[in-house]
Amino acid sequence: MSDITDFDIDVCIIDLREMPCLVPDAIKKAFLTYGITCQSKDSLPEIPHYAICLLDGKINVEKLHDFLKVLLEKGCKRTVGILYNNVNVDPAYVWQLLKCGISDVCKWESNSTEKCLISKILKWEKIEKTLQSGYIKDRLIGQCANWIAVLKQLIEFSVFTNGSGIILGESGTGKEMAAHLIHHLDNRENKKNLVLLDCTTIVPELSGSEFFGHERGAFTNAIASRDGAFALADNGTLFLDEVGELPPTMQAGLLRVIQEGTYKRVGSNNWRKTQFRLICATNRNLNTEVQSRNFRQDLYYRIATWTFRLPPLRERVADIPILAYHFFQKYFKGISPPPVDKLVLDYLIAKDYPGNIRELQHLVTRIASRYSGEGPITVGDIPENDRQSFAFHQEHLNGEFEKAMQKALSYGMDLKDIKELSADIAIDIVLKQEKGIVKNAAKRLGVTDRAIQLRLAGRRQKLPS
Numbered sequence: 001m002s003d004i005t006d007f008d009i010d011v012c013i014i015d016l017r018e019m020p021c022l023v024p025d026a027i028k029k030a031f032l033t034y035g036i037t038c039q040s041k042d043s044l045p046e047i048p049h050y051a052i053c054l055l056d057g058k059i060n061v062e063k064l065h066d067f068l069k070v071l072l073e074k075g076c077k078r079t080v081g082i083l084y085n086n087v088n089v090d091p092a093y094v095w096q097l098l099k100c101g102i103s104d105v106c107k108w109e110s111n112s113t114e115k116c117l118i119s120k121i122l123k124w125e126k127i128e129k130t131l132q133s134g135y136i137k138d139r140l141i142g143q144c145a146n147w148i149a150v151l152k153q154l155i156e157f158s159v160f161t162n163g164s165g166i167i168l169g170e171s172g173t174g175k176e177m178a179a180h181l182i183h184h185l186d187n188r189e190n191k192k193n194l195v196l197l198d199c200t201t202i203v204p205e206l207s208g209s210e211f212f213g214h215e216r217g218a219f220t221n222a223i224a225s226r227d228g229a230f231a232l233a234d235n236g237t238l239f240l241d242e243v244g245e246l247p248p249t250m251q252a253g254l255l256r257v258i259q260e261g262t263y264k265r266v267g268s269n270n271w272r273k274t275q276f277r278l279i280c281a282t283n284r285n286l287n288t289e290v291q292s293r294n295f296r297q298d299l300y301y302r303i304a305t306w307t308f309r310l311p312p313l314r315e316r317v318a319d320i321p322i323l324a325y326h327f328f329q330k331y332f333k334g335i336s337p338p339p340v341d342k343l344v345l346d347y348l349i350a351k352d353y354p355g356n357i358r359e360l361q362h363l364v365t366r367i368a369s370r371y372s373g374e375g376p377i378t379v380g381d382i383p384e385n386d387r388q389s390f391a392f393h394q395e396h397l398n399g400e401f402e403k404a405m406q407k408a409l410s411y412g413m414d415l416k417d418i419k420e421l422s423a424d425i426a427i428d429i430v431l432k433q434e435k436g437i438v439k440n441a442a443k444r445l446g447v448t449d450r451a452i453q454l455r456l457a458g459r460r461q462k463l464p465s
């Protein structure tokens with residue numbers, strides 16, 4: 001590492017020890033090789049992209065937290081701590097430092113610490129650069145911290161490992177887009193194709209052929225031999241969407257291929273080799289599926305080496321305006337989209353999106369397609385169907401409904417309890433209005449008769465005897 005001559009990343013050492021004396025010469029010298037100098041925390045000339053913080057075991061964690069917060073808010077990308085002169089550091093203290101926002105903590109060992117930190121910083125810088133790349137900026141829109149955090153994990157996984165991973169997330173949160181990103185960033189030599197397979201669409205009887213391929217005549221209608229997903233993904237990436245739906249026989253087959261790297265076409269006795277990066281996605285809780293024996297535990301552990309959770313849109317509401325702008329831009333293909341009235345933006349921000357980004361995209365497309373071509377996009381461009389539930393939401397947000405919610409929250413009810421209670425109240429009101437006729441109530445509430453009956457039965461069971 002010491003042969004790095006063109007290290008030009010903006011890094012500085014900041015002495016944050018509770019009782020600073022002079023930064024030890026050994027540290028100064030070691031980092032000066034890379035052009036890294038020491039700065040005082042009170043007179044930083046500029047906020048560095050990376051800060052190496054010199055710490056001791058006595059630092060006030062709250063003060064450190066505040067200092068790091070300011071650093072990170074002002075553009076510092078990561079901070080790392082060196083513990084100096086502390087041979088027996090309390091592990092709890094180190095975990096506290098990490099909680100404060102420090103990316104890593106190490107003890108000062110002359111001759112190796114600086115090399116270790118430089119290689120970490122080089123890696124982090126590569127991740128930051130990738131985050132700013134055109135591929136991501138044009139496709140994976142978002143600036144919320146939880147979205148950026150998962151993007152960074154995805155980049156690290158794609159660029160620095162060749163492992164398998166699983167992408168968790170509700171429908172429409174961008175799982176398939178994440179798979180494309182992983183394949184795009186994968187820097188394997190002679191990288192080949194990304195093969196996408198949606199496990200919900202696989203016919204169980206044909207699943208063997210779909211994955212392994214088949215020989216001519218292997219079964220009725222097998223008029224020609226054919227490659228399956230394992231062959232097509234060789235030297236590339238296999239993306240299995242909704243992996244929780246994989247038929248049990250295929251789960252065993254897949255495990256074998258991942259472990260051995262060999263498979264046989266249906267109707268053939270010859271072993272063939274394949275090697276691919278496996279990326280799976282699901283919006284199910286695979287842990288529960290494993291417990292209820294619907295999904296093989298051994299396969300789960302093989303594919304879940306790396307797990308990424310994409311946040312639903314409700315956890316990144318601040319991204320709605322830029323996502324909406326991105327979709328308007330897409331709709332108006334190249335020409336800059338018309339201005340969007342603030343009321344429309346407020347509407348987009350306040351709405352619920354069970355279908356996440358896909359649902360927002362479709363809504364924006366509907367709005368854009370109603371635009372007359374002059375002036376800004378206004379609330380009149382929002383289709384009538386889309387306005388109805390929202391109008392209710394707006395009317396009641398500041399009225400009785402909000403008061404009831406405040407009361408419920410003051411009793412310590414969580415969202416689940418609130419949802420349950422609201423559903424019960426709605427059912428009771430409609431049942432009363434429909435004179436106890438479940439069928440009519442169910443129709444009005446948009447659920448099945450059985451759903452209401454089960455709910456009523458559940459409530460009876462919960463009643464104290």
Ligand SMILES: Nc1ncnc2c1ncn2[C@@H]1O[C@H](COP(=O)(O)OP(=O)(O)OP(=O)(O)O)[C@@H](O)[C@H]1O
Nearest residue numbers: 139140141142170171172173174175176177357358
């Ligand atoms: N961060 C994002 N920026 C821009 N568009 C996005 C983003 N995330 C998702 N999309 C868009 O939302 C739509 C849904 O994305 P995608 O198909 O990747 O979701 P998914 O989680 O795989 O959905 P499903 O589980 O239903 O298959 C796509 O049209 C995609 O272009």
